[in-house]
Structure formats: C-alpha cells, structure tokens
Amino acid sequence: MPNQPAAPDGPATANRFERRRARTRQALIAAARRILAETGESSASIQEIAERADVGFGSFYNHFATKNELFDAAVGDALEEYGQLLDGVTADIDDPAAVIAVSIRLTLELAASHPEITQIIRLRGLPHINAATGLGPRALRDLEVGKASGRFSFTDPQVALSAVGGALIGLVQLASVRDAGAEAGVNMAEMILRMLGVPEAEAREIAARPLPELP
Amino acid sequence: MPNQPAAPDGPATANRFERRRARTRQALIAAARRILAETGESSASIQEIAERADVGFGSFYNHFATKNELFDAAVGDALEEYGQLLDGVTADIDDPAAVIAVSIRLTLELAASHPEITQIIRLRGLPHINAATGLGPRALRDLEVGKASGRFSFTDPQVALSAVGGALIGLVQLASVRDAGAEAGVNMAEMILRMLGVPEAEAREIAARPLPELP
Numbered sequence: 001m002p003n004q005p006a007a008p009d010g011p012a013t014a015n016r017f018e019r020r021r022a023r024t025r026q027a028l029i030a031a032a033r034r035i036l037a038e039t040g041e042s043s044a045s046i047q048e049i050a051e052r053a054d055v056g057f058g059s060f061y062n063h064f065a066t067k068n069e070l071f072d073a074a075v076g077d078a079l080e081e082y083g084q085l086l087d088g089v090t091a092d093i094d095d096p097a098a099v100i101a102v103s104i105r106l107t108l109e110l111a112a113s114h115p116e117i118t119q120i121i122r123l124r125g126l127p128h129i130n131a132a133t134g135l136g137p138r139a140l141r142d143l144e145v146g147k148a149s150g151r152f153s154f155t156d157p158q159v160a161l162s163a164v165g166g167a168l169i170g171l172v173q174l175a176s177v178r179d180a181g182a183e184a185g186v187n188m189a190e191m192i193l194r195m196l197g198v199p200e201a202e203a204r205e206i207a208a209r210p211l212p213e214l215p
Numbered sequence: 216m217p218n219q220p221a222a223p224d225g226p227a228t229a230n231r232f233e234r235r236r237a238r239t240r241q242a243l244i245a246a247a248r249r250i251l252a253e254t255g256e257s258s259a260s261i262q263e264i265a266e267r268a269d270v271g272f273g274s275f276y277n278h279f280a281t282k283n284e285l286f287d288a289a290v291g292d293a294l295e296e297y298g299q300l301l302d303g304v305t306a307d308i309d310d311p312a313a314v315i316a317v318s319i320r321l322t323l324e325l326a327a328s329h330p331e332i333t334q335i336i337r338l339r340g341l342p343h344i345n346a347a348t349g350l351g352p353r354a355l356r357d358l359e360v361g362k363a364s365g366r367f368s369f370t371d372p373q374v375a376l377s378a379v380g381g382a383l384i385g386l387v388q389l390a391s392v393r394d395a396g397a398e399a400g401v402n403m404a405e406m407i408l409r410m411l412g413v414p415e416a417e418a419r420e421i422a423a424r425p426l427p428e429l430p
Contacts (some may be wrong), residue, residue, distance in 0.1 A: 041256065122341070129385060130388070153415075158399075159406070163410075164382075165381075166381035166383065167377065167378040171374070173377060174373060184373075191378050191410045195406045200368075
C-alpha cells in the first residue's frame with residue numbers, strides 16, 4: 001500500500017533501526033578487513049576492533065557471537081566483493097577458458113588498485129576456496145561449464161578448483177615478494193589453461209589476449 | 216688431538232652447554248609447531264609458549280628476538296623435515312615428472328602420518344614457497360632439471376613454482392574439508408604434469424604409478 005503513511009514507531013522507525021544496525025555491522029566488517037590486510041592475524045581484541053570500527057564495545061555481540069565469526073565474515077565480504085567485480089568485467093565473455101585467463105591476470109593487477117583484497121586473498125583466501133560465496137563458487141561454475149561443453153578435461157571439479165585456486169593464491173604470493181609483472185599473469189594463465197586440458201598453442205593465444213580493464 | 220683429555224670447564228663443558236642450548240631451542244620450536252598446527256595462529260604469548268616448551272621464560276630471548284622469529288623458524292623446521300622426508304623417498308627416481316607426481320600424492324598421505332606438518336603446510340606453507348629451505352627450493356630444483364632436459368615447458372620457473380606449490384596447498388586444503396581419497400592425489404598429479412607441459416596420456420600414466428611408501 002504505497003500511499004499509506006507509516007504509523008509513528010511503525011515501518012519507518014524499524015527501517016531506520018535496521019539501517020543503523022546494518023551500518024554498525026558493516027563498520028565492524030570493514031575494520032576487520034583492514035586489520036586482516038595489515039597483520040594477517042585475528043589476534044586483535046574485540047575492544048580494539050570496536051574502537052577501529054568506531055562502534056560501542058557492547059554492539060559487537062549484537063552482530064557476531066565470536067571474533068572468529070567476524071573475521072570469517074570479513075574474508076567472505078572481501079572475496080564476494082572481488083567475485084562481483086570479476087563477474088562484471090567478464091560478463092560479455094562466453095568462453096570459460098577466456099574467463100579464467102582474464103580472472104587470473106586481473107588478480108595480479110588488483111594489488112595496485114585493491115591492496116586490501118589482495119592481502120586477504122593471499123593470507124586468508126585458501127580456506128575460502130570451498131566456501132559458498134566469493135571466488136570459489138564462481139570458479140567452480142566456470143570449470144563445470146567448461147567441462148560440460150568439452151572445453152576442459154579433468155576428473156574431479158573440486159580437485160580442479162583446488163588446483164586453480166591454489167595456483168592463483170601462489171601467484172599473488174609471488175607478486176608480494178617480487179615485482180611479478182603482468183607477464184607473470186600471462187604465464188600463469190597459460191599454465192592453468194594447459195592444466196585444464198586446453199591445447200598448448202590455444203592456451204598461449206587465449207592467455208595473451210588484450211585484457212579488459214578493471215572498473 | 217683426540218687423546219688429550221678435556222680440561223675441566225674446557226670443551227666437554229662447552230659441549231654440554233651447547234647441547235643444552237640446542238635442546239632448549241628445539242623445545243621452543245616444537246612447542247611453536249604444535250601451537251601453529253592446533254590454532255593456525257601465532258597469538259599465544261611468549262609466556263604460554265615457554266610453558267608449553269617447558270623452558271624458562273627468560274631463555275626465550277637467548278634464541279629468538281621476537282615471537283614471529285620463532286614461528287617463522289617453526290614453519291621452516293616443519294617444511295624442512297618434510298622436504299628431507301620426500302628427498303629420501305624419491306632418491307631413486309630420475310624423472311623429475313615422476314618425482315613431482317610422487318611428492319604431490321604422498322603429501323595427501325601425510326595427513327594421516329604427520330598431521331602437524333600437514334596443518335602447517337595448509338595454514339602457513341604459502342609464504343614459505345619462496346624460502347631458502349623446505350619444499351620450495353626442492354620443487355624449484357626439480358622444475359629446473361625438467362626444463363633443462365626438455366621434460367617440462369614453461370617460461371618462468373618462479374611462476375611454475377608458485378603454480379605447483381599453490382595447487383599442492385589447495386589439495387591439502389581440500390583434504391581438510393572432505394575425504395579427498397588417494398584418487399584426488401592422482402588427479403592433481405596428472406593436472407600438474409599437464410600444466411608443466413607433459414603430454415596428456417603420459418601425464419596420466421605417470422600419475423597413476425604405484426606409490427613408494429613413506430618411511
């Protein structure tokens with residue numbers, strides 16, 4: 001009933017309350033993301049996290065039962081943001097081999113534009129490969145589409161996902177200790193496509209295509 | 216001068232002191248390895264670590280300047296132990312493709328026989344891929360031997376190392392969330408050999424060979 005005004009203390013108040021509640025939750029997640037990216041550790045106290053988030057200590061427990069629950073949500077939040085970003089950039093690409101090559105190469109570029117996400121992928125990404133949100137399920141979707149069409153050949157999609165996800169995190173790690181350069185992303189994309197059964201010459205061509213830009 | 220008896224407070228005393236010192240260092244490293252395997256975190260206090268190691272709090276600083284230095288040494292110690300173990304098992308294998316396939320598959324078996332090392336590989340192994348000891352330099356050696364002989368084809372050995380190491384850690388991660396079974400190791404070994412340029416049929420044959428036993 002769009003024309004009916006909200007009663008006092010009715011839906012409008014509830015919405016204000018819900019909005020404030022969502023803002024507090026998001027502030028805690030953002031603080032945990034920053035702490036993870038800086039330290040890789042979840043040893044900060046809840047008091048420190050609440051101060052960093054600029055929320056009251058007591059409100060922490062309105063949102064999370066434990067500190068680990070918050071840090072887990074923070075990693076999930078960063079990986080989901082990145083997954084959506086890659087979905088946008090690769091939306092017009094039909095070939096799953098090309099989607100995977102672009103995703104690998106853009107992840108290297110991410111270090112400059114989104115250092116917080118890069119650090120979280122490197123330090124905390126691995127256990128989230130098998131999570132229900134983030135990069136894992138998107139990569140699994142691309143792998144299964146490619147297997148169904150005969151583009152890829154492998155036996156177990158979960159093993160293939162572990163190989164692709166692990167190799168990608170390995171590349172991010174390499175880029176953290178030396179200037180890997182865009183060329184490293186091309187090399188890695190070519191190796192991963194070969195691993196998935198794409199013939200050598202074709203893997204090389206797909207890996208070296210011009211790269212769409214990150215928004 | 217082997218026949219000369221050691222003077223009191225001479226070499227024998229020094230050796231006793233050195234042995235005790237080495238034991239204390241090893242006790243601290245062993246405690247840190249257990250803590251890492253249990254929690255994946257280095258947030259335990261130095262007091263807690265010293266108690267766990269059954270050494271005095273003060274002796275910590277005779278060996279390590281910081282807690283991070285100890286945890287780094289503990290990860291290095293576990294990975295070096297595993298590297299030596301794999302060197303022993305693969306000593307009679309000449310083909311670097313077969314060495315890599317065996318190493319990948321044995322790493323899955325390690326979860327049962329050496330759960331502490333498995334956990335440390337999974338939770339802390341990644342930043343050590345590029346370290347001077349442990350699994351990284353051994354894998355790099357096998358990759359470079361294979362590239363020099365034409366067995367493998369890839370552009371950048373460091374990128375190949377990141378791919379192989381990352382995929383291996385991804386497999387250990389998968390085994391921690393589901394019963395991956397020995398078959399997952401065979402699948403992963405086959406994919407990694409393909410990635411390194413071994414032809415498909417040969418990669419499949421090498422990956423499925425009978426496995427030497429862990430000691």
